[in-house]
Amino acid sequence: MQETTSRQRLAGVLILLGLIAQILAFTGWMPTTHIVSYLLWLAVALLWRDIPKRSRVQAGVLMGLGLLMLFVARFVYDAEVDWPAMLQGNAFVAAMLVGVSFISLVGKQQGRKKAPGKRLTGSGGILRTWLGVHFLGTILNMSTIIMVGDRLARSGPLSIPQYLALNRGLASAATWSPFFASMGVVIALAPRMEYSYVALFGLPLAMVSGLLTTFELGRRFDLSEVYGFSLAPRSLLMPATMALLVMVFHFWLTPELSIVGIITFLIPTVALLYNLHEGPRYTLRRIHQHTINRLPAMRGEISLFLSAGLLTLGLSTLVAAVAGSEWTLFESFGASQGMASFIGIVLSALAGLHPIIGVSVLASIVSLQGGEHTLFAFVGLCSWAVGTSVGPLSGINLTLQGRYGISGYRMMKNNLLYAAIMSLLTLGSIAVMSYLVT
Incomplete structure (x- = not known):
């Protein structure tokens, strides 16, 4: 050393x-x-x-x-x-x-030891990595990237399929997890949202993300030497114990945090x-x-997060100064408005803006009534899930870049097809949800 x-x-x-x-x-x-x-x-x-x-x-x-x-x-x-x-x-x-x-x-x-449990490779390994990151990430959020990523890194430098499984497994949790940072943001912006509708549409979308990731990476890459995250009990003991402790503190000991x-x-x-x-x-x-x-x-991690935070503050301050508080973007918030908003936020993520900026700016220039709160929340969560997977400056990609050295723009390039397919599925879901709640 x-x-x-x-x-x-x-x-x-x-x-x-x-x-x-x-x-x-x-x-x-x-x-x-x-x-x-x-x-x-x-x-x-x-x-x-x-x-x-x-x-x-x-x-x-x-x-x-x-x-x-x-x-x-x-x-x-x-x-x-x-x-x-x-x-x-x-x-x-x-x-x-x-x-x-x-x-x-x-x-x-x-010293370095082999991860306990079967060292599964191939599409099965990718699926297990996605599942492990996704379901642990619903509670532990971004910390799961580090915990699972470091375990995979014991076998050597991470490969592109492993990066993508980590990225998509965590990002897709934003569509439905009540503990994810995205949910806290949209609840604050749309307080009358109905979580049951969000979960009804968001959870299936997340599962499709896992299947799509497994199928797509299996076709694009040779996964024969790509190890997945071991789901053996000993491998899950630490993250599962931490997840349990987090839930205990969240629900009983420190619910205000x-x-x-x-x-x-x-x-x-x-x-x-x-x-x-x-x-x-x-x-x-x-x-x-x-x-x-x-x-x-x-x-690397700390500098990228702090500098991205300064950019976010500067942009949000400038937008508020320019747009003011009286102008409204839409007279109502229905299917077409939700679709346009989703596309706009994802495109802004491609340009390097975190989806939280787009969601927050959108909330400040729309007026929501009744079921529109639920539709807005779903649009915000899905744009967060897709935008953070593909956005080069999202928290997930900044963490991967700062910790493991993978370029955020390389992640963006490898996620474009995935983001396009998930976006089409999301647009269809927005249309159906709009019919049910508005």
């Missing part, structure tokens, strides 16, 4: 402090939102020269565009800009990723408790090693 420099060690400490500050914010003892973002951005600044060139250029462009749009909104359209808070975008998600990294401290480091918030503090806590049985000195040594070695190595 390459020796870390004092600069990198300091950055690792700052990242750890950012995680601690985020966890403290959950307690309500003190407001630490600004502190979290400042600590993480300072760590990125210290690690900037170590970030791979491709990621560094992309992060720099995102930051520059975000700042430019904030300046235009403020000085051209006279919009109010909270400058001290401008670095907060995606800091919450970045802190979660830091927390998830502590899962590597659960279990002793004994989001799933992302619970994951942020729960995984480091489990890792800490797991190691304490070996003694405090052993525990501190492992945390120290993780802080100075693993956390600085997350520079």
Whole structure:
């Protein structure tokens, strides 16, 4: 292992402090939102020269565009800009990723081992990977990408089919999972939605995604040497246990916290408790090693998420400043409006915008009545599911790029056919749902 420099060690400490500050914010003892973002951005600044060139250029462009749009909104359209808070975008998600990294401290480091269970290859392996990521991801969200991806990476560098199975398995969970980040967004924007209708249409669409992924990748690639995620009980023990704990906290212990918030503090806590049985000195040594070695190595993931958050803030601020609050895009929200909105959001994702931007902007310029809330929610969830799979700057693809080095644009290219087929199926579903609810 390459020796870390004092600069990198300091950055690792700052990242750890950012995680601690985020966890403290959950307690309500003190407001630490600004502190979290400042600590993480300072760590990125210290690690900037170590970030791979491709990621560094992309992060720099995102930051520059975000700042430019904030300046235009403020000085051209006279919009109010909270400058001290401008670095907060995606800091919450970045802190979660830091927390998830502590899962590597659960279990002793004994070198590379074969994953337990049958090492299945071929289409069956792809299907198992999709199923594992999808159903664990409905609860654990983005952290599932890391947990399953790291397990697959034990057999060697990930291949394109494995990347696509990870990507689509998680993205498709957005169509129906009540715990997914997308559901929290659309519920806030369309509070009178009926979840039963969303699940009735969204779950079958997700299952079609799995079948389509298995069939398409089997035709496009030689999968004979492509390993899938083992679904043996020992392989599922850790993620399944974490999923159970997340549900316990979500429903009973800390129902006021989001799933992302619970994951942020729960995984480091489990890792800490797991190691304490070996003694405090052993525990501190492992945390120290993780802080100075693993956390600085997350520079790619953290920088991309933070810079994408700054872009999102700049764009949303500029759009609000330009469009205002009185203009309405549609007089009503029915099948044709839903289809047009879905296509627009997915196309914006192809251009590099996260679907949350399109969904949020759309909500601000439409007026919803009755069953239109449910239709709008379904449109938002499906555009999120398709858009995050194909969008080069989606959270899923940023995670894959930052952690494993796969280009977001290469992911986009390999997902175009998949996105086109899923879009056609979604448009048909929107038409049928519109007939039932509006």
